[in-house]
Amino acid sequence: MTVYLSQSFTGISIGAVLLLIALGLSLTFGQMGVINMAHGEFIMAGAYTVYMLQGPISDAGVSLLLALPVAFLVAGAMGALLEWLLIRRLYARPLDTLLVTWGVSLMLQQLARDVFGAPNVHTSSPDWLSGRLTLIGGEDPLTLAYSRLFILGLAVAAVAALTLTLRRTPLGRRMRAVVQHRDLAEASGIATGRVDRLTFFLGSGLAGLAGVALTLVGPIGPTMGTNIIIDAFLVIVVGGIGRLRGAVVAAFALGVLQAVMEYSTTVSVARVTVLIAIVAFLQWRPQGIHTLRTRSLA
Amino acid sequence: MPRIRGQRHRLFAAAVTALTVMSLAACGARTGEEPASGSQAAEVDTSGDTIKVGLLNSLSGTMAISEVTVRDALLLAIEEINADGGVLGRQIEPISEDGASDWPTFAEKSEKLIQQDGVAAVFGCWTSASRKAVLPVFEQNGSLLFYPVQYEGLEQSPNIFYTGATTNQQIIPALDYLREEEDVESLYLVGSDYVFPRTANRIITAYAEEHGIEIVGEDYAPLGSTEFATIATKVEDSGADAVFNTLNGDSNVSFFREYAATGLTAETMPVLSVSIAEEEVAGIGAEYLAGQLTAWNYYQTTEGAANESFVQAFQDRYGEDRPTSDPMEAAYTSVYLWAAMVEEAGSFEVEDVRAAADGITFDAPEGTVTVDGDTQHLFKTSRIGRIGADGAITEVWSSGEPIRPDPYLETYPWAEGLS
């Protein structure tokens, strides 16, 4: 039983990463219905931001914290640019958006290769994030690595900030209005184009934050985005379109499932099981955990 | 309407007829027969002033990171030989092809090099999968491949020279070292999910059984996998004396970070890696690797005049910051060995070159290597290195003398039944 409990903790660490990489998507895919395959490359941009900042700023902690806002802006700007250049022309064609942004992701990867070189680059983690927190000591201790705890905290903070933005700010109200009824929103004087771009900015900015967090646990290289993009989409698909809560539940559920399966079987069996579980789950609830009902038919 | 339909039927009939005619015309050889039209062995093109060789490496895709360095080392060797007068009086003309990290592309490009370009030999391939993909091409065309990377053994094609280590020159010495020098009695095996780690771990398991080492866990992560929280926990829980790591590429970054996060260190549970060379250390971060072990035949720091001049030449050519690594050294060596074989044979023909191969030696950066004509592998010295906080790998143990290659582990009784 302790094994499962400790694996649940590992699952929470995995889930925190999943949540953070999927959070931006819950805006762009969840709210706007845009399948942005370049989301992974925005995450990559966030990670390279840390790398760039560690050049002039040698203190790993300072550069990491400073990277959070900078990466948010860098990735957000890239997202807004992408929206302005391509995506806004494709709102009526979601599947074509998927393909176009995949092309963009290929380009960004090659760009990273040309700018930063093909090999992975390395960033240092601050000392205060090494080691782990012991929750329960003794024979079978329950522990959580500080780096994961940081990611968990970042994810929770991002979810909270996002919820507040959506619920309490004029921008959030406009965003929700546009999601629920574009024509009506437009008719009531909301500049839907601007709202779309801002939403995309936010979603992509969150990808930048995720990139910063990923430097604590994984490799930083031109192909890092491709490895995580499908996982991120699966979280949103399971979580359900348009609901943050769904994404949160899905991320941790998938994380725990993966961790427990991995512990008791092998990694590949665990991956396949998780994927099959997702397909089966969609049989049961085709629209994910939480569904936002829109009143239009098609 | 009916006219269109009629037309279509006619077209259909034409296609079927064409197909039938073609298959009747194509009474090719049955399985096991010699092809009647017999262009079996591809001709080496010796018509020009130069002699062409193929360089087959992934210049794009996931493997490009590693394989480009090998290509660079190959080119360096060719330039040096050319500057020294070439082979049999001819300059070597390298033709570089991109395998694009895709095995069918490797097969296709090797066919192109052999058939279209008439190269005397091909140098390259990194992954076992790409080597397995090109092997039939080289065997069918009677051409030669020089393969420069340590691999899982259990192979001996007459058309391939293996200049990297086979298992008894890397894995078994590494196990000997762990057992004798580090007093390891239990091992945890972590690897990427592909042929080298799986085969290596079968050998390790057999070795462990023979020598009373307990294998307390064995895990494989899909290639490119970057989530190692669970595996790190399993490793920690196992309480093994050491970890034998056959992870590849990106996965190492995540693995070592998680490993460090669990609080494990090189002192408490050392990790011996067989796929981390100088090139990879920088990407993983030296602080995560400090004190950990590697097993290779060559390090940038290996002593000797041959290596000093190799490192010097390489950095002069490609930049001061470029490290040299074992596969690069093996690739560099392979060109010199081929040139020596050709000089010995006095011919570029594959059969002559093979016949001349046995006993060819070269004063390589790793020390003297000798070609074993029977297995077409090299006698190589095994070296265990420790990664320093600065990222440099220094030798802590060596086999002292070159080990005879034994790709099928026939001289190890405990390995019986492995192949």
Add this chain to the structure above:
Amino acid sequence: MTSTLTRWRAPAGYALGALLLFAVAPALLSDFRLGQLARYLCFAIVAVGIALAWGRGGMLTLGQGLFFGLGGYAMAMHLKLTDAGAGQLPDFMLLYGDTSELPWWWEPFRSPAVALAAVLVLPMGLAALIGYAVFRRRVRGAYFAILSQALAAAFAILLVGQQATTGGTNGLTNFQGFFGFSLLDPVNRRTVYFLIAAVLLLLMIGVRQLFLSRYGELLVAVRDSEERVRFLGYDPALVKLVAYVLSAGTAGIAGALFVPAVGIISPALIGIVPSIQFVIGAAIGGRASVAGAVIGAVAVAWAQTTLSEEFPAAWTYFQAGLFIAVVAFLPGGLVSLRRLLARRGPRVAEVPA
């Protein structure tokens, strides 16, 4: 309405295609180049299925690698067993296997009939299963695309993880014979090329006929408004299922033919990236037209080999740029350029939403 010109254009196009494939290419190309062309044609066969499922049916099949792999492995397993001989194990199993016995699920593939049937039955059966489950629950659009991708990825991971019985990342390679004919003989390899070309042409004609049938019209209707079709008394899930299963079948055939043509099948041909690559060719050429998809697939594969040799980095930008430009601004693909230039009203608009 239709002039004599348009009436004869398609048959004439196919006749020209047949001429190119059966006469011109074999006469002009060396054995090596012809072998390359055979490989491209296998991708073109996949594109035929994509034109059907995606171009006409609106189902973005981002997981065709799964079906390509099933067909390919079915064929490869048979060839491996034949090479090994009766009662023997394939060479890779002797090297990497833990057992001296052939796994039970390999045994049926000794029979050529079973293997050939499996080439179609495995992908189509699996597609029917997935499709039924997914379409019935009205999972579509992006959900469907992501799910198919995830499934292709899962299959690749599964194959890699079972090295002892599937060859792992190495896949299955080194085939000596193809139904009794030696693959070492260039004459037989030409025959394989002709076989592939013939299969491609027949499939193109067949799928084109399907486009022109009532079912083809219905499929466009489902693509454009699934709900509306439901209100006409059809079950759109079934309509989509047929197209999806057929496209899986073509991918399976392509995979099976790929094996003797190229001499390898491996998980690297199955995962996410190859699956998207299959779609790229069709998108650039023209997703909703059989000829467009086929020409696009061949052209992209050809450009990939030739251009990537010369400029590996620039090629990535070029391919991605072309792909973005075509999908975003010319969704009908390059074949629709002709129509745009001719300003002739299409009979069936070819661009799905």
Add this chain to the structure above:
Amino acid sequence: MTTPDEPLKGLRITDLRVSFDGFTAVDGVSLTVGPGDLRFLIGPNGAGKTTLVDAVTGLVPATGSVEFGGTELLGRPVHRIVRLGIGRTFQTATVFENLTVLQNLDIAAGAGRSPAALLRRRKGVPDAVARALETIGLTDRRGDLAGTLAHGRRQWLEIGMLLVQDVQLLLLDEPVAGMSHDERAETGGLLRRIAEDRTVVVIEHDMDFMRTFASSVTVLHAGRVLSEGSVADVQADPRVQEVYLGHSPGEPVAAPAGGSAGGED
């Protein structure tokens, strides 16, 4: 499939309830539409008119009972309900824009076709399709893409698609919204002809149109039936006047111009 010789069937709705996320859109509606009736369904925005039709056609889950000719409809999938002879249109005409008028009608006529018939090409024009083309007056334009038709003609095409389906019950959601005066008159005539041998339910906002063509009227309000009867009965009902406060009995509802707002259900 039903044939025109069969006796006409009526629609009986009993205690129908539909709710989403705690909001009850249809709250215990019971109504009966007699065989051959041309029934108009009116009510303010949000009264539950479209939701009622959604429930009848299987688009949203509902409780209660909906019987057509004695057959229970609730719980059946959409396409099965359609096969019982029930067809509907939507507020925004949904035709297949990338197919021709003829192809649209041919698909609508073909739900019962065998797979073999589906795999063959269409030869000529099926009789039912030819008749429908004639009825909706689009014979000349049968080769044109439906996407090129003007709004009014799309509505007729959609009605034509119901005709070739040979449905016994037509549920039309604001068929004349956005039409010109002449087009409304033509559509009204079309509905009359159709109602001769079918049962028709029309959701409508246009009161002039309703007064001219309705045989009977049901008024919905806040998910419930407010009033039911002939046009005159309903107009005289004080409860109806109360709902449409500020309007004289002669002019109960102002027809919103240019069709419905999108939030309508």
